[in-house]
Amino acid sequence: MSLLLAIQGWDRSAWADRLRRLAPDRTIRVWPDDEDLAGIRYALCWKPPEGLLARLPDLEVIFSLGAGVDALLGDPELPGKPLVRIVDPDLTGRMTEWVVLQVLMHHRMQRRYDESQRAKQWAPLDQPPAAAVGVGIMGLGVLGRAAAKALRSLGFKVSGWSASPKEIPDIACFHGTDGLVPFLTETDILVVLLPLTPDTEAMIDYGLLSGLRRTNHMGGAVLINAGRGRLQVEEDILRALADGILAAASLDVFAEEPLPPSSPFWTHQKVTVTPHVAADSDPDTICREILRQIANYEAGRPLENVVDRQRGY
Template sequence: MSLLIAVKGWNPAAWASRLARHLPHHEIRSWPDAIGDPADIRYALAWKAPAEVLSACPNLKAIFSLGAGVDHLLAQPGLPDVPVVRVVDPDLTARMAEWVALQVLLHHRQHLAYAAQQREGVWRDLEQPAARHVRVGLLGLGVLGAESAKVLVRLGFDVAGWARGSKQIDGVTCYAGEGELDAFLARTDILVNLLPLTPETRGFVDYALVSRLARDGALGAPVFINAGRGGSQVEADLLRALTDGTLKGASLDVFETEPLPAGSPLWKLENVVITPHVAADSDPEAISAYVAEQILAFEAGGALRNTVDRATGY
């Protein structure tokens, strides 16, 4: 059995050495240097590899996405009609919840204002609302959104979430569907996006949406945080909202174009925190173990877990 690592922008050797340890009876191949005969390949571990790499493998049994998103795969023309498996790993989930909590706290505790005061040598305390008076809303209540919501509840925030379908999470007010979106936005001071990228969510966070966020909150104006997918935000609209006061601030880990172009005006906005798509880095050790466990269980007659519904995109 051959397994192909097809990743762009990452070092495949870091994955190959770990997979070889977990799957000693499988041949590990890496794109682009050592693919061999594509007909021998039964499993592919992919991240943003060119479409022709996977479409050239006629005997694939499953494709594993090595990151939290799967849009990079589903958008490929000629993607083989085999199960696509999402990464659902405690390590990745914990990393995302850490980043979300960090950014929420950063805006809640007015770190950007204090950083500006530090640069100017100003010693002045700012009025600070309690966490229970700050309403955080999460777009997307899948595994990552649900865990982030639970962490924020433990920190004392007033937490709500919105998803396409109904959800139930202890301590979280859950909204569902288009009919409840306005009510969700109207009660939200800090909006966190963790939606997957699908045709329905592309460009979802635009000027009209952020304009519907609460204007009566303890922070003075709403904040937007995005660790989901860059394609779900309209950056020209965010820039407008961040400069005209519709948004007080933002933390952005994902962008329409990555890396974020050097000429983007977002770099220079003092009310914006930018990180280079690192909110939930994929850990080769943890995810290699996850993939190997799935493959061995599948070959023993079990079913693959966390497979993607191609109709919904997640």
């Protein structure tokens, strides 16, 4: 009953220690320390090297340790075994916190008050109600739905866009190519929580940003992206900021991570950068969830949150 941890960019030993503590009856093996790949039924992965999973002769299920699975789907040798993504209330709650934090920061013009504080200026600004502000959520999966409901509870006029039709109470839902323009025209603050697929890669470009509503108290539209870095065309974001299409941006994800020191985002006065931490989840919670899924699978019950490889999520 061996489990393989195949992780790059995180502390492998810490994850292995957690699993051994939570599942003392199972054999926990860690790539690249364990060279014998026979007998491994389950692979727990975060950005494993291409081709590794294809070398596991007894593999039955692949688990992603994060919400995104684009790195796994990008492996041309990925075995045709069930691929399970994490859907975790803790992760969802943290993402909702981050999105609400960024929306409120821009709506309440906190960065301008920060400038006033540094200049020792007492400079109140006109503040419209949340109901006057259109917040558009791109991506209406578990994360997008939770963020939309939280923002609606604060009074914002919330709408959503997704590739396929969705229905959420009190949220105006748009979908597909025909729904994109009307969605953008009533959006002052755009929140991007899309999965990364061939259809969504580089979707957040200058043309899309140009469709956002710009007549508001913030001085222009605002972009908030906590989905994936490759959803956005970073040169186009900078151009939109320079042209006044965007008044500000909050970015948690980037095409290259860690964000290189040479990136203009670091020092841009209109950009808030966070280091891909919007939805950091508790590793113990993730491990417990995966072990629960494994126990259900071994008892003959169906796996949950299996990725549709055609859709990419």
